[in-house]
Amino acid sequence: MLRVIVRRLLQLAVTLIALSALIFIWLRNLPGGPIEALLGERATPERRALLTKALGYDQPILVQYAKFMQRVLTGDFGNSIRTGDPVTEVIGRAFPATIELALVAMIIAIGLGVPLGYLAARHHGRLLDNLSIAGTLLGISIPIFFLGYLLKDVFTQNIHWFPPSGRLSTGVDNTEVTGFFVLDGLLTREFDATADALWHLILPAFTLATIPLAVIVRITRASVLDVLNEDYVRTAEAKGLRHRVIRGRHILRNALLPVVTTIGLQTGALLSGAVLTEKVYNWGGLGTLITDSISGGRDYPVLQTLILLAALVFVVVNLLVDLSYAFIDPRVRVR
Amino acid sequence: MSLLDVRDLSVVFQRRGERPFTAVDKVSFSVEPGQTVGLVGESGCGKSVTSLAIMGLLPKRGNKVTGEVRFEGANLLKLRPDDMRDRRGRDIGMIFQDPLSSLNPVIPIGVQVAEVLERHQGMDRRKALREARQLLDAVGIPDPERRLKEYPHQISGGMRQRALIAIALACKPRLLIADEPTTALDVTIQAQILTLLKQLVDETGTALIMITHDLGVVAGLCDTVNVLYGGKVVERAARHELFARPRHPYTHGLLNSVPRLDSVRGERLHAIRGSVADNIPWTEGCAFAPRCDHVVDACLEGAPPLEPTATGGDLRCNNPVPVEVTVP
Numbered sequence: 055m056l057r058v059i060v061r062r063l064l065q066l067a068v069t070l071i072a073l074s075a076l077i078f079i080w081l082r083n084l085p086g087g088p089i090e091a092l093l094g095e096r097a098t099p100e101r102r103a104l105l106t107k108a109l110g111y112d113q114p115i116l117v118q119y120a121k122f123m124q125r126v127l128t129g130d131f132g133n134s135i136r137t138g139d140p141v142t143e144v145i146g147r148a149f150p151a152t153i154e155l156a157l158v159a160m161i162i163a164i165g166l167g168v169p170l171g172y173l174a175a176r177h178h179g180r181l182l183d184n185l186s187i188a189g190t191l192l193g194i195s196i197p198i199f200f201l202g203y204l205l206k207d208v209f210t211q212n213i214h215w216f217p218p219s220g221r222l223s224t225g226v227d228n229t230e231v232t233g234f235f236v237l238d239g240l241l242t243r244e245f246d247a248t249a250d251a252l253w254h255l256i257l258p259a260f261t262l263a264t265i266p267l268a269v270i271v272r273i274t275r276a277s278v279l280d281v282l283n284e285d286y287v288r289t290a291e292a293k294g295l296r297h298r299v300i301r302g303r304h305i306l307r308n309a310l311l312p313v314v315t316t317i318g319l320q321t322g323a324l325l326s327g328a329v330l331t332e333k334v335y336n337w338g339g340l341g342t343l344i345t346d347s348i349s350g351g352r353d354y355p356v357l358q359t360l361i362l363l364a365a366l367v368f369v370v371v372n373l374l375v376d377l378s379y380a381f382i383d384p385r386v387r388v389r
Numbered sequence: 390m391s392l393l394d395v396r397d398l399s400v401v402f403q404r405r406g407e408r409p410f411t412a413v414d415k416v417s418f419s420v421e422p423g424q425t426v427g428l429v430g431e432s433g434c435g436k437s438v439t440s441l442a443i444m445g446l447l448p449k450r451g452n453k454v455t456g457e458v459r460f461e462g463a464n465l466l467k468l469r470p471d472d473m474r475d476r477r478g479r480d481i482g483m484i485f486q487d488p489l490s491s492l493n494p495v496i497p498i499g500v501q502v503a504e505v506l507e508r509h510q511g512m513d514r515r516k517a518l519r520e521a522r523q524l525l526d527a528v529g530i531p532d533p534e535r536r537l538k539e540y541p542h543q544i545s546g547g548m549r550q551r552a553l554i555a556i557a558l559a560c561k562p563r564l565l566i567a568d569e570p571t572t573a574l575d576v577t578i579q580a581q582i583l584t585l586l587k588q589l590v591d592e593t594g595t596a597l598i599m600i601t602h603d604l605g606v607v608a609g610l611c612d613t614v615n616v617l618y619g620g621k622v623v624e625r626a627a628r629h630e631l632f633a634r635p636r637h638p639y640t641h642g643l644l645n646s647v648p649r650l651d652s653v654r655g656e657r658l659h660a661i662r663g664s665v666a667d668n669i670p671w672t673e674g675c676a677f678a679p680r681c682d683h684v685v686d687a688c689l690e691g692a693p694p695l696e697p698t699a700t701g702g703d704l705r706c707n708n709p710v711p712v713e714v715t716v717p
Binding site: 288289290295304307308382383385 | 444446477487490495496504540542557
C-alpha cells in the first residue's frame with residue numbers, strides 16, 4: 055500500500071513539472087500581455103522595451119522558466135503584475151471561497167445524486183426512472199451560466215428567497231480565521247455569520263452542482279441496476295436479511311465503486327464550473343481571480359500558479375479516490 | 390402433515406407486448422420432514438423457477454404466481470413480504486449454482502455467515518462470528534479462524550460452496566433448497582460437496598429439495614424424484630423405482646443418455662432428439678410429443694393428466710414405456 059502511495063506521489067511530481075512547463079510556455083505565447091495592459095496601446099516602443107526588460111520578459115523563455123522554477127522551489131511564486139501583491143497572498147484570499155463553494159456543491163451532488171440514482175434504479179422503467187433520465191439529461195445539457203442567471207432571476211428578483219450575490223450580507227460581522235466563512239462562524243461562535251454564509255451559498259452551490267449531480271444520478275442508477283441482478287443480492291434475499299442491510303451492505307457498497315471514480319473525475323467539472331458560477335454570483339473566488347487575471351492584462355505569475363493549483367487539486371483528489379477505491383474493494387488491495 | 394406441500398403451483402411470465410409464457414404449469418409435490426426430494430429436468434424445464442417461487446424470490450413485477458405453497462400448513466404465497474422475509478434463512482435455506490457470484494465480493498466470509506445469525510437469532514456480531522467459525526468448521530473448511538476475515542476471491546470454489554452451505558444451514562432450517570449446487574464445480578469437488586450435503590442433512594434432519602439436471606446426483610441422494618418437462622411434472626417415483634423402471638419416455642431417454650462404463654465399446658450414446666425450445670405451443674397436447682419416440686395420436690390432441698401408477702408413483706403419459714423394457 056505504502057509503495058503504491060509513494061509511486062503515485064512521484065508520478066504526481068513529474069506530472070506537475072511537465073504541466074508547469076506547458077502552462078508557462080503557452081501563456082507567454084498568447085496574444086496580448088501585461089506590457090500592453092500596463093502601458094496602454096499608445097505607449098512608445100522605448101517604454102515598452104524598458105518595462106519588458108524590467109519584468110524580465112526579454113530573456114529566452116527557457117531562462118524565464120528556469121528562474122520561475124528556482125523561485126517556486128523556495129516558495130516564491132512572484133508578485134501579481136496587476137496589484138503588486140505576492141501571488142500566494144492573492145490566491146490565498148480567493149482559495150477558501152472556491153473550496154467552500156465546491157465542497158457544498160459536491161455535498162449536494164452526492165447527497166441528492168446517490169439516493170435519486172438508487173430510487174430510479176429501484177423504479178426501473180417506471181415514472182420516477184423516466185423522470186430521472188429526463189431530468190439528468192436536462193441537468194447535463196443546460197449551460198451553467200444560463201442556469202445561474204435563471205435561478206438568480208427567479209429566486210432573488212421575483213421571489214426574494216436568496217441574496218443575489220456575494221458571500222456575506224453587508225453589515226454581518228465575521229471574524230476571519232480560515233477564510234471558510236461557514237467554518238469561521240462556527241469556530242468563533244458567530245452563528246449568525248454561519249447562517250448568513252450558508253444562505254449565500256445555496257444558489258451558487260446548486261448551480262455548480264447540477265452537472266456532477268446529473269452525472270452521479272446516472273452512474274448510480276446504472277450501477278445499482280447492474281448490482282440488483284447479481285447473484286449475491288439474491289443470496290442476501292434468501293437469507294431473509296432486512297431491506298436496510300441488503301440496501302446498504304449488499305447493493306450500495308458494491309454499486310458505489312464506479313460512483314467514487316466519477317466523483318474524482320467530476321472535480322474537473324467543478325473547477326471549470328466554478329469560473330462561470332462565481333462570475334454569475336460575484337463570488338470572489340479562484341474563478342473570479344482567473345477571469346480577472348486574463349482580462350486584466352495576462353497576469354502571468356497569478357495565472358500560471360492558478361492553473362497549476364487547479365491541476366494539483368484535480369490530481370490529488372483523483373489520487374485520494376484511487377486509494378479509497380482500494381480501501382472499499384478488497385480485490386484491488388491484493389496487488 | 391407434510392413439511393412442504395406444493396399444490397398446482399404455476400408461474401406465468403408476462404411482459405408488456407409479449408405473449409405470456411408459462412414457465413411452471415400446475416406443479417404439485419410434497420416433501421416430508423427429513424426427506425430428500427429431487428426435481429430433475431434439462432435447462433428451461435422450470436425447476437429453478439419453481440424453487441424461486443417457493444422462496445418468494447421471483448421478481449416482483451412481470452410474473453404471476455398461482456397455486457399454493459404450504460409450509461407446515463401456512464401458505465407462503467399469501468404471506469406478507471415481511472413475514473416471508475422472517476422465514477427465509479430461518480425456516481428455509483437455499484444454496485445456489487455459482488458459489489463465486491453468490492457471495493458478496495467486498496465483504497469478508499465471516500460477516501456473510503454471521504449476518505444471517507444476527508438477523509434470525511438476535512446474536513451480536515461477536516457471538517455471531519464465533520458461531521460462524523464453528524459453522525465453517527462443520528462444513529469442512531480448514532483453518533476457519535483465518536477464513537472469517539478472508540474475502541470470496543481468496544478461497545477456492547469448493548470452499549466457497551461450503552461457505553454458502555454454512556450460510557444456508559446456519560439457522561438450522563427445516564428445509565434446504567439446493568439449486569444445482571455442484572454444477573459450477575469440478576468433478577472431484579462435486580463429489581465432496583454432495584457427500585457433505587448428505588452428511589449434514591442426515592445429521593440435522595433437514596429436508597432437502599435437490600434441483601439438478603444430473604441423474605448421478607439424484608441416484609446418490611434423493612428419496613423421491615420428480616421429473617419435470619416443459620414446466621410440468623411428467624413422472625414421479627421413488628428413486629429405485631425410477632432408475633429400475635422409468636415409465637415416461639422422457640425419463641427413459643434421460644437415463645439412456647447417461648454414459649455407462651459397462652456399455653459396448655464404440656456404441657453411440659443415446660440422445661433425445663430436439664431440445665426444449667421445440668415445444669412452444671404445447672397447450673394443445675403433450676409438451677414432449679415432438680421429441681417422443683412413443684408418440685401416438687392422442688398425445689397431440691390433449692395433455693394427458695398426471696395419474697397414479699401401480700408402483701406408488703405418478704405418471705403423465707398416454708403411451709408409457711412398457712414395464713418389461715428397462716434400461717439395459
